[in-house]
Amino acid sequence: MSTPVITYNRGMSRWEPNARSRLEQAALELYRERGFDQTTVAEIAARAGLTERTFFRYFADKREVLFGGQGALQEIYVSAIASAPESAAPIDAVAAALEAVAPMFRERHAFARQRQTVIAANPGLQERELQKRAALASAMADALRRRGVAEPAASLAAEVGAITFGTAFARWVSEPDAQDLSALIRESLDQLKLITAGK
């Protein structure tokens, strides 16, 4: 009996090892070398040794390389708030959501630092980043309202969550060595509690 021969044809293959991370890395290199606006998808694919078609299997456009994680983040926030104990105060439900998100970034410190450099160099991307933050805060506020939290408490608690995460994340990104993001989030929230208490 003959064994079926599996041929591996690079050009036709629909699967490439580590395609997503190769594309991300190539994109970040090019965004930093040439600027985000000056980089094309064709150049990113070429740098990664992949086709444009492969690029578009992973990302809708070159901006999504930087902002593609937003949907997943939002889902984690929302489901963590929904599943917090019924007795949890709004701020505790929000704290649980921030902690639930931290593990997503465990292997992403180098990526986050490079991404930060690219965004800092481009006002359009900075506005997009602010919009991302506003959208995540608004999703948390919705999730709190579904728990029966009234306005303006729901919006305020969600905004406090966004500030807490933003401050912790900025600190995490600013250090060349990856610290424990969860610990930074807890510190940031503790500090915020002291500040609003007038200390």
Place this chain on the structure above:
Amino acid sequence: MSTPVITYNRGMSRWEPNARSRLEQAALELYRERGFDQTTVAEIAARAGLTERTFFRYFADKREVLFGGQGALQEIYVSAIASAPESAAPIDAVAAALEAVAPMFRERHAFARQRQTVIAANPGLQERELQKRAALASAMADALRRRGVAEPAASLAAEVGAITFGTAFARWVSEPDAQDLSALIRESLDQLKLITAGK
């Protein structure tokens, strides 16, 4: 002796009564009727019965009709924080700044409501609004650092201020009758303190 005759020549005059508010009103009407992107400066000037040249004496471009107050706001925030008593906690310096800004809006409720409608209809203006808020928070954080407040406390207190003001302002704008903005700011800050205290 002959009395000097003052001639008022509308076409040549460098001064028009209420030019700024006539231009603002004309701009807001057009932004709401046609959309911000579809409105030109020529149309705004014509609607106000003024020249384009007069428009450009008051506003750098059509976006500045909506965002021109940012510089003045920033100055008030910064000087209020600088002049808070040395013993004031960061959150109290920020609260003083928010209270100092409230009187600027006393006669601006109708304007603010129309402006809000225009911004809500245009994603580009929403991003600009987020950017304005971020810039004001960053100016407050700078002012706190000049008082010797360390990081991240300075940034956190400034962000708390931005949230507090944003929540109070949104509530003020949402009501057809102008309430006391200062009172709404104090309520919003009290509520934020309760939330971070886990209540």
